[in-house]
Each structure stands twice: as C-alpha cells, then as structure tokens.
Amino acid sequence: MQAVILAAGEGMRLRPLTHSRPKAMIPVANRPIIAHVMDALIENGIRDLVVVAGYRKESVLSYCNRLPFPVTTVVQKRQLGTADALRAAAGEIHDDFLVVPGDNFIDAASIAKVKDVQNAMLVREHESPSNFGVVVIRKGYVTGIIEKPELAPTVTVSTGIFSLTPGFLDRMETTELPDAVMDAISRGMMMKAIHAEGWQDAIYPWDVLKLNRSLLARVEPQKGGRIHGSVIFSGTVRVGEGTTLGPHTTLQGPVVIGDDCQIGPGCCIMPHTSIGSRVRIEPFTLVSGSLLMDDVSVGSHSHLQDAVVGEGCSLADHTSTVRDESLFSIEGKVQKAAFGAVLGDRVTAAPFTVFRNCVVGNGVSLRSGRVITSVVPDGTLVM
Amino acid sequence: MCGIVGYVGRRTAAPLLVEGLRKLEYRGYDSYGVATLHRSVSVLKKSGRIPPDAGLGKGMKGKIGIGHTRWATHGEPSDRNAHPHTDCTGKIAVVHNGIIENYVGLREELEERGHRFRSDTDTEVIAHLVEEAFRPGKLQEAVEQALTRLEGSYAILVIAQDEPGIVAARKSSPLVLGIGDGETLAASDMTPLLEYTERVIFLEDGDVAMLREGEITICCNGTSVQRPVEQVTWCLDDVKKGGFPHFMLKEIHEQPQVFYETVRSVDVREMAIQVRSSPWLTLIGCGTSYHAGLVAKYLLEEHAGIPVRVEMGSEFKYYAPPVRGLVVGITQSGETADTLTALQKARSYNCPTAAVTNVVGSSVTRLADHVLYTRAGPEIGVAATKSFTAQLAVFLQLASRLSDGALDDAIGTAHLAIGDALRTELDDAVGLCTGAKDIFYVGRGPFYPVALEGALKMKEISYIHAEGYPAGELKHGPFALLTPETPVVAIALPGPTYAAMISNVKEMKARQAPVIGIGATGDTEIAEIVDVFLPLPDGPEPVPLLTSTVILQRLAYHTADALSRDIDRPRNLAKSVTVE
Numbered sequence: 001m002q003a004v005i006l007a008a009g010e011g012m013r014l015r016p017l018t019h020s021r022p023k024a025m026i027p028v029a030n031r032p033i034i035a036h037v038m039d040a041l042i043e044n045g046i047r048d049l050v051v052v053a054g055y056r057k058e059s060v061l062s063y064c065n066r067l068p069f070p071v072t073t074v075v076q077k078r079q080l081g082t083a084d085a086l087r088a089a090a091g092e093i094h095d096d097f098l099v100v101p102g103d104n105f106i107d108a109a110s111i112a113k114v115k116d117v118q119n120a121m122l123v124r125e126h127e128s129p130s131n132f133g134v135v136v137i138r139k140g141y142v143t144g145i146i147e148k149p150e151l152a153p154t155v156t157v158s159t160g161i162f163s164l165t166p167g168f169l170d171r172m173e174t175t176e177l178p179d180a181v182m183d184a185i186s187r188g189m190m191m192k193a194i195h196a197e198g199w200q201d202a203i204y205p206w207d208v209l210k211l212n213r214s215l216l217a218r219v220e221p222q223k224g225g226r227i228h229g230s231v232i233f234s235g236t237v238r239v240g241e242g243t244t245l246g247p248h249t250t251l252q253g254p255v256v257i258g259d260d261c262q263i264g265p266g267c268c269i270m271p272h273t274s275i276g277s278r279v280r281i282e283p284f285t286l287v288s289g290s291l292l293m294d295d296v297s298v299g300s301h302s303h304l305q306d307a308v309v310g311e312g313c314s315l316a317d318h319t320s321t322v323r324d325e326s327l328f329s330i331e332g333k334v335q336k337a338a339f340g341a342v343l344g345d346r347v348t349a350a351p352f353t354v355f356r357n358c359v360v361g362n363g364v365s366l367r368s369g370r371v372i373t374s375v376v377p378d379g380t381l382v383m
Numbered sequence: 384m385c386g387i388v389g390y391v392g393r394r395t396a397a398p399l400l401v402e403g404l405r406k407l408e409y410r411g412y413d414s415y416g417v418a419t420l421h422r423s424v425s426v427l428k429k430s431g432r433i434p435p436d437a438g439l440g441k442g443m444k445g446k447i448g449i450g451h452t453r454w455a456t457h458g459e460p461s462d463r464n465a466h467p468h469t470d471c472t473g474k475i476a477v478v479h480n481g482i483i484e485n486y487v488g489l490r491e492e493l494e495e496r497g498h499r500f501r502s503d504t505d506t507e508v509i510a511h512l513v514e515e516a517f518r519p520g521k522l523q524e525a526v527e528q529a530l531t532r533l534e535g536s537y538a539i540l541v542i543a544q545d546e547p548g549i550v551a552a553r554k555s556s557p558l559v560l561g562i563g564d565g566e567t568l569a570a571s572d573m574t575p576l577l578e579y580t581e582r583v584i585f586l587e588d589g590d591v592a593m594l595r596e597g598e599i600t601i602c603c604n605g606t607s608v609q610r611p612v613e614q615v616t617w618c619l620d621d622v623k624k625g626g627f628p629h630f631m632l633k634e635i636h637e638q639p640q641v642f643y644e645t646v647r648s649v650d651v652r653e654m655a656i657q658v659r660s661s662p663w664l665t666l667i668g669c670g671t672s673y674h675a676g677l678v679a680k681y682l683l684e685e686h687a688g689i690p691v692r693v694e695m696g697s698e699f700k701y702y703a704p705p706v707r708g709l710v711v712g713i714t715q716s717g718e719t720a721d722t723l724t725a726l727q728k729a730r731s732y733n734c735p736t737a738a739v740t741n742v743v744g745s746s747v748t749r750l751a752d753h754v755l756y757t758r759a760g761p762e763i764g765v766a767a768t769k770s771f772t773a774q775l776a777v778f779l780q781l782a783s784r785l786s787d788g789a790l791d792d793a794i795g796t797a798h799l800a801i802g803d804a805l806r807t808e809l810d811d812a813v814g815l816c817t818g819a820k821d822i823f824y825v826g827r828g829p830f831y832p833v834a835l836e837g838a839l840k841m842k843e844i845s846y847i848h849a850e851g852y853p854a855g856e857l858k859h860g861p862f863a864l865l866t867p868e869t870p871v872v873a874i875a876l877p878g879p880t881y882a883a884m885i886s887n888v889k890e891m892k893a894r895q896a897p898v899i900g901i902g903a904t905g906d907t908e909i910a911e912i913v914d915v916f917l918p919l920p921d922g923p924e925p926v927p928l929l930t931s932t933v934i935l936q937r938l939a940y941h942t943a944d945a946l947s948r949d950i951d952r953p954r955n956l957a958k959s960v961t962v963e
Contacts, residue, residue, distance in 0.1 A: 020806060053626065058636045058805065065625035065633070066640075073626030260647070278795075295799055312799040346799070346921070363921070 001115060003046045004089045006160075007034050007102035008054025008076040013330050016344030016361045016378060017205050017310065022055045024102035025063065027293055028208060029215035030256050030274050032063060034102040036215060041100065042069070043108040044115055050092045051102065052076050052085045081175030082160070090169045099177065101160040105211060107198035114163050120192040121181070122161040124199050131203050132157035133178045135193060142191040145178040159199045162191075204330060205359060206339040208308050212291045213272045216254040228264070240277065258294065270305075282317065290321075290340070299351065306340035307355070310362065313343050316351040318369070324357035328375065344378065385466070385480040386410035387558075388575050389449040389540040389549045391594050392566025396448030397427075397440030403568075403575030404452045405433055410480075410571060411454025412952060414465035418476035420542050421445030426476060428465035449540040449549060451478035457486070458503030468507040470514035471499055474544040477513065479506040480571055481536035481556040489532060509533070513541060522546040523593050527605070530554075530591070536720065540569055548595040553586045557718045557746060560584040562612065565597040572742075573615055574761070581615045585744045613744060629950045631764035631844070635936050636805055641769045642929065643798040644758040645776035654737060654753055655784040658683075661708035661735075663690040667699055667725045668713035671767040671839065672774065675739075676713050677832035678928060679778035687785030696721030700728050711737045715762060715770040717745020726750050739777050741770050764951050766843045768936050771836065772801070775929060793923045803920035804930040809941055811915045812899045815870045816942040819847055823861065823871045823896075824935070825854040825887065827880035829928055834874060837935030844950050845943035854880075854887040867895040872935070874901045875909050876919070876927050888912055899938075901931050 011023030018026070024034040034051070041049060047069070053060035054076040064071045076088040086099060098115060100106065106122075114120050121142060123135045129152035136144035136154060145158055158178060171187070172180045185191055202211045221236050225243035235253025239245065243257055246264025251257075255269050258277030263269070267281050270288035275281075279292055282300035290307040298304065299317030307321040321340035328335050341355035344362035349355075352369025361378035368383065376382070386407025390396045400417045416428025421444035433439070433452070451466035458464040467476040483489070486505035489512070494500065498511045512529035513522075522543045530537075536555035542548075551558060551569045561568040561576035561583050568576050569592075573583060584599065586592060587610065592601045601608050627633035658664055664683065666676035676693040683691050694704075696712070696719060710729035714722045717740040726736050727750065738751035741759045748754045757773030776794075783790035816822060822841060824834035835851035842849045852861055854873065865871070871891050875884035885908065891898055892912060900913030903921075910916040919930045943950050 020802070056806075058627075058632075061626040061633075062636050062640075075626065295796060312796065346803075 001046050002048040002050060002093060002095050002097040003041045004086060004093065004097055004099050005034060005037060005041075005049060005051045005102040006082055006085050006099065007060050008052050008057070008079055008085050008088075009082075009101075009103060010055040010079060011103060013203055014205050014208075016359065017208065017308065017342070018055075019362045019378065020056065020311075020345055021059045022053075022057075022103070023202075025056070025059050026103075026202070026208060027276060028105075028202075028212050028274070028291070029219055030258050030276060033105060033202075033211075034060070034063070036105055037100055037102050038067075038071075040106050040108040040111050041098070044111045046098065046111070046115065048072075048095070050074060050089045052089050054079045054085065082177035083172055083180045084175045086169070086177060087172065093166055093169060096163070096165050099160070099162045099164060104160060104199060104201040105215060106159065106161060106196065110159075110161075110194075110196040110199060113197075114161060114194050117163055117192055117194065118165055119168075119189055120163045120194050122159040122196040122199065123156050123193045124159055124196045125155045126157045127155070129155050129157050132201075133160075134158075137193045140193060142181070142185060142193050145182055147176070147178060156193075159196050161196070161199075204328075204335060204337065205308060205342040206337050208291060208342075209272075209289065209306060209339060212274055213289070216256060216272055216274065219254055219256050221253075224259070225261075231264075235271065246283070276311075293345075304340070308342045310343050310345035310347065312345055313347045313349075315347075315349045315353070318352045319349055320354050322354060322356040326357050326374070328359065341372075385454055386452045386571045387450065387466075387478045387480050387538060387540055387569070388571070389478075389542075389551065389569040389594065390566065391447050391548055391568075391596055392563065393446060393596070394566070395444070396446055397443035400448050400450035401433065401440045402578075403570060404450050406574040407452050407571055408433065408952065411452055413455050413460035414453045414462070415451065416453075416465045416467055416478075417443070417448055417450040418467040418469075418478075418542060419443045419445030419448035420544065420546075423544055424469065424474060424476050424542060426467055426469060428462060428467065430460045430462050430465055447542055447547070447549065449476065449478045449542055451480075457482070457505045464502045464504050466504075466506060468502060468504060468510045470510040472514060475510055475513050475517060475541065476543075477506060477510045477539055477541050479509060480538045480558075481554075483508060483533050483537065484535035485533070486535075505535075509537075509539060509541075513543075517543065519545055522548075523550050523591060523602070526550045526552060527591050527602070538571065548593055550591065550593055551586065552591040554588050555720070555723070555746075558586045559744075560586065560592060560594065560599055562597070562599060567594040567597060567599055569594060577615065582612050583615055583744075584610045584612055585749075586610065587749070628944075629764065629940075631766055631768060631940055631950050634759075634762055634764050634769045635933065635940060637760070638769050638772045638933060639798040639802040639805075641757075641759045641773050642776050642801055645773040646780060646794055646797075648758050649755055649777050649780055651755065651777070651781045651784045654755060654781060657709050657735060657737065657753065658687075658689060658781070658785060661689075663692065663708045665706055665708065665710045665729070665734075666691060666693045666713060667696050667710065667722055667729075668693075669696045669719050669721050671771050671836060672713040672715060672719070672722070672739075674832045674836040674839065675771055675774035675778070676711075677835065678775060678829050679782075681829035681832070682778055682782040682925065683785065686782040686789055689785065694725070696723075696725040699725040706732050706734055708734065709737060710734045711739060712747055712751060713739045713774055714745075714747055715741045715757075715759070715767055715774075717742040717747040719747075723747060723750060739774055741773065765953055766840055766936075766939070766950070768840075771932065772929060775932075779925060790925065793926055797922065797926045797929055800920040800922035800926045800930050801933055804933040805937070807917055807920075807934055807937070809917070809934070809938055812917060812938055813941045813945055815897050815899060815915060816841070816845070816847065816938065817945045819868065819870050821864065821869045822847055822849040823857070823865070823869060824849060824851040824874075825857055825871060826851075826874040826931075827854050827884060828878075829925070830874040830876070830880075830931065833928060833931050833935065834872070836932060837872060837939070840936055840939035841942065844939055844948055844953050845946055846948060846954070847942065854884055857887065858890070862890075862894070865891060865894040865896040867897070870897045870899060872899045872901065872938070873913070874931050876931075877903055877906070878924070885909060885912070901934060903927075 007024035240259035249264035276294035325338035388403035538556035838849035
C-alpha cells in the first residue's frame, strides 16, 4: 500500500497564513498539518509515501528532507487541480494507494477503515457542507459528488481521501479528482462511502484555532529545557529542549511549547495554546487558546486570547487581542466569525495595540497603540 | 584533485566502487577507472563522466578493488591517463589523489632502468617504484619503500597480485578508512563509506595502512600505531537532492536552518579571548571562503575595533609577510591545499592558529589550535552557498561577542529574513542577465565583498563573465566597459554609503547600462532610477549582508538554469581544491 499526499495547494482562503507557505505547512500544535497526516498513515503501516509539492514547493521539499524517514517527493508544476497533482505522482505509483490531502487533519482510525477497501472514499457530515464536495450516497456507494454547491442536497461531504488502484490513473482525464472519480463511477466503478472518524479541515484562517484545539489533545507530555522550581503545571504540557520557563509561570494544558523559548517570569499559558520555537514572552503576559508560530516575541503585560500569531511577529508590551464576532468577506463569500485575531508573518505592533476580531496581513507595521478591527492588507503601515 | 575509493570484503567490488565514485564526482569528473583483484589484476578505465547505467563494472570479478575519479593535473583527460595505473608487469595497480612534485626526475631515472611508461601522469611513477621494491607477500613494505622517494602530496591505494588486501597511505591529501562487518573501505571522504559503516578512521600524514577483510593495521615511520575509531553521525539522506532539481538550489533553501543552527551551536568564547589578546587578526581563505573573510574584516573592524587582514591562501604561502597574532583559516571542506599550507606557514612563525570549517575530522582540524565548526551539513553543489552563510554566522557571532552583544538581536532573527529572501521575485532580473556577456556587481563597505561573491557565483555556474567592484572604483577604469549590453548589479542600502551609491547608479544610467538595484523595501528613490529593483526583506544591520547574498546566489542560479548550464558540476571546476 502506498499513499499520495497532496501538498501542492495554495489555500487562498487562508491568507495571510499561506503567503509564505502552502496550506499543508501551516504549523498546528507546533507541527505542519502534513506531519499529522503522515502520523496517521505511518501508524497504519503505510510507509511508502509520495508527497506532491507545488505552491511554495521549497518549503515542503525542505521539510520532507529533514524527516527521519524516507519520503518520495514530486513537483506539480502548475496548480491545475487535485487530479493533475495525482498525475504528477503517477510515475511513483505501482501498488494500490490512498490519496490523502496533506492539508486536512485525518486520524489513524479513519485510515484503518479505508486502507484495505479497494475503490472507497472517506466521507463525513459537516455543518457547512457548501464549502466542500457534497456526496450523494445510495446503499453505501457514492452516486454523486457536487463541488461546493449553493444549496447542498445532503450534509455529507468528501474528505478528499480515496482508496484507489493503479488502473484508475490510466483513465483519469480531468484536472479535479472528484470529476475523475465521477467519470469512473459513470463507467461502472463501485466507490464505497466510508465514514471518517476524526477529520477536520481549516478553510478560513480562524479555523486554524479549532484545528489546533483538536490536535493539542493528542500531544504527548514532555518537560525539556530549564524550568524554574516555582512553575505550576496542570494538564498535558509539552516543553521543548532549551526553553526557559521563569519563576511563577503557570501552564495549564493542553499546551505545547517549542525549543529555545524564553517565557516568564510570571506568565500564564492557558489551555489550547501552541507556542512555536524561539518564542519570547515577557513577564506577566497571559496567552490563552492561541497559536504562536516560531520566532514570535510578545511584550510584558499582554493578553492574547483566541489569536493566531504568524512567524516572527513582534508585539510590544500591553498588546491585547479581544474576542468578538463580525462579518468577513473572503474570496467573495461573507462569513461570520468569532475569534480574537489572526496576524500574518512579521507583524510588528507598538505598545498598547488592541486587536479586536481582525485579520492583519503579513508585514503590517502598527506604529502607535491603536484598536485594530476587520481586515488590514499585507504590508500596511499604520501610523 | 581527484577522488579515490577502495574495498576489501565479501561483496563483488567493482559495482560498489563505481557507486562510491559517483558520490565523489564533486572532486573531479573528467575520467574514471577501477581495478579489481581476482587471481590477477584487471583494470577498466575511461575518459569522460561515469555513465549513468547501473551495470558498469559488472563483468569484473574480485572482492578487492580500488577506484578513481579524476580531475586532470598532469596529462590531458584521456583513457590512457585515467587511473588506476599499473606497473610494467600489470601485477600492481595504483590510484592517487595529489601531486608528485619530483615525478619528472623519477620518471627519467625509472626509464633509464628500463621501465616503460604508458601515461603522462605523475602517478605512474608510484606503480613502477612499488614494482621495483615488491617481493611477494611484502606489498606494504614495498609501498613504504617507494614513498620514501616521493615529494609532494598524496593519498594512494595500491593492490597487487596475490596480496589479499589494499595498502593505503596519505600525506597532505585526505583519506578516510571505514571498518564494516567483515569488510573495510577507504575513500577521499566519508560519503562513499556511509552506506556500509559508521565507524571510520582518519589517517594522519605519513601513515601507511594495510586493509584486509574487517581488519586494519596502521604503521607510521615503520612502527605500528593505533588511530582512534570515530562514529559518523551524518545520515546518507543528507546528501540526496530531495526533490530539488539541483543540489545548489537545495542548499540555497537550507540556509535559514543552517544559519540558525550555526549561530546556536558555535561557541566563540575562547576564540574571542584569543582575538582580544592578539595585536591583529589574519584571515586566510580561497574563493568563497576568502569572500567570507572579507565580510568578516568589515564586521570585526567596525564592531570590535580589531585590525584584520585578509589573505588568499594561494598568495600568503609564497611570500614572507610579517605575521603576528592569531591566524584563522577558512575552508568549507577543511582540505583546501592552499589554506592548509598557509596555516602551516603561520605555525612556523609561532602564530596561534584557528580554523573555521564544515567538516569534522578534516585535515585543517588536525592542523589548527582551535576549530570553529559551521553547521552547514554536507555541501555537494560545487558553487558554495550555505557554507558561506554559515561562515558569516560564525563571524557575526564573534563580532557580537567582541562588541558586548551588539549584534545579538539582529543575529537572532536573521534566519527569518533569509527565509524571506528565498521568495523575492527575480524573473525580470534574470531576464536582464541571461543575454549578457559581462555583468558588473558593485557595492560599498561590507557589500563590496558581497558583490564579489555574487559575481563569483555568476561566473562559476552561468559562465557569464562577471566582476565585483567597490562602487567607487568603477570610475577608475572599468567604467570604460559599460555599454547598454552590460548589466550592473548595484547594492545600495540606507546608511553612510547610500548617497554615494545613488550617484554611482546615476552615472551608470548615464552610460545606458541596465541596472539591477538591490535596496531596502519601500526605497522609492533607488527603485525609480534602476531598471529592475529587488527589495530586500526588512531587517536591522547586518542582516542585509545575508539577504543580499542569498538574492545574488539565486540570481546566479536562475540565470544558469535559464541557460541550461550543468549547475552542480560546472565545467573545469571541482568542489574542494586539494592541489595547489
């Protein structure tokens, strides 16, 4: 059994987080989404992995090169669609195989259910089916896949995970995989629908927080680094090598902290928080339900809640993110969303900046302490 | 400069030797050959690159063998000059990396005694010298006797009929032995060994070793010696292309990680104490390492107030400069012959020595008093990229240490800016370069060596003539060469040299030279006067040194790629220059 992991997609709707990396490389619970997908496959004994890279391919290739196990990589030259991506991998496929999106989370139990069934797909109920391919099922077999319909006939959606045989590749004529599957079905192939257990996708940037929350539940505890005797732990906490936790810092799991961070004294890291590597959090700052990527620094007396903070952001003292709910228009669709803030990479903020339910682009520089709401485009300078 | 490999064990040697040679091709690739021993010695050798088919050498029997991949120094690349070389009887075969300086005299002497030479190489004299001293069962003694006649540098492997092993010897050329399970190997570097063993022995100068199945005995000056067995931690995957079309691009993209790892792991404390107590500092390097030294000069003089001189290894060793204080050799491979000799010379003046290198256990680490390691990992692309960044990481750390941490913050976040520089759009700039016959690179201050390095990358891999100049020097001559067909790459960042750079660029534009400007993001002044503007990612000084370097590496890479050059193996060049 082989697995083809599709990691070429850009994830436009996840901007600003996908400016410098493809969706599959967004770190969630301190590891790229694709790493969690590989875990599920390897746990099922599927070790022959083919990764298709495309958009920002260097970041995927460099990551795969650093893995402790061998992974075959192929490059999709232009991002024409999922079937086209699969075609890019065709030269490496010589056995029954799974197609797995590298940018959605999938658990090992679901893979176990689908891996031994020839011609099957994993499906799942979803509260907003119109964002996905909606699947029509009759007697356990797929009869139709409708891509992102205005009005969904059912709430069952495709996870994008298929179990296929090498013969499928020879008759694949379209650029999108669901179309290719429907062609095959119309030619008489029986495609079994199997219900996935844990599958989760992030469509919009704030969805990353929910995904982070789910994946943190799976983290193994570890206490590396230098931890002061007065640090208080509860729940599952993972602290990387070389990290210093100052006196009277409190950590309430599930929390994961990377390598070489400096946190505290007197900081509170509350549940559902991921903190990347080389992050500096100055005294008396509280972080809760948030995702801080690598090389972030947060000044003292700050309060971050429900925030995604991109790589290399530098937030001065007394920064706050405030949870609220409002409407966002993304790629022509209006979405209602409740969260604190999503900051792209390298955002810098002056003391006393307040982020209230906003999406701030990459490299935005906020030069005075203001209240930021709604959407700030990449590279904006706010005086 | 060549690569050699040898095998004694239970497997058929020839295919294994060919695979080993492929891994050493970066050391030279104009001809190749193997010799194996099965009752008698048989030799296969050819000029040209090793063909890709896997069956090569399959017909050759024997579980003992030696192989060679050549980069011609004495005698043109041809079948007959390819190694291994044999003696008159065809019973003894030799492969050699290095240069025998007195071979002309030896050859005349041997010819007088009736030896017939079949090649123009210096190596063949070794085969005939061994032949004269050879008695059955006494190959090692014969080699030892032959070596007493040689002057120059060598790493050699010798096999002979009825001798169940290989004799290996080294002097000033690299040779590593590997001890496997019932098999032993030898090679110019570790890469061919890693597939079979992680246990290696680095031979010292003057060592002569006998390799048999699973057993190695070493003699030095006629007495038996023990050399430590070291464990190698590299994994073989480190040296694969990993999905990138070229090693060079892979290595360019490893730079954020390499920079960070080097910054984190390098301990400059002791070196800083040495430097402080030194009246001045001498840095020695060749090629890209020399450019790293030039950048370091600016950094250390400006931030630490220490007088620094930078010398090319090949120049330093041929005159008698007054030297005092610490002498630092910079060499990625640790095997660069010119840098090694220069360090030896510094030692002879009783100067303390130090080395900045990427290869643990390389020759320079045994020569220098102090060693600072870069953490670049194996660099395969002939054009050095990540090793340069890693060398700068070492010198930035040193400069920061000597200036009470003045650069620490900038160094701590530099890897992010390097990552951003990997994404700068270059298509228009590449378009200007691909059609050019000559390109000039100009910068001022520390950006002058950056310009030199950018020009070196361009000429190495794209074969376009490129020169780096301090921007102010352009007027003192090279200006005469500017035409509408000669692009100029100008690095102009805000700071004391900015105004002067802008007026330089205007002067170039007045001669209608197309200008590619590299400057700070949002700098509209320069963006307006140049033809193509490449904005650098934001970052405090000295981060622009690193980001502009990365952009110039990428400009050279993409230009060479657009011209379909053999990027990982440019013509006439080899990775580490282990000869003068």
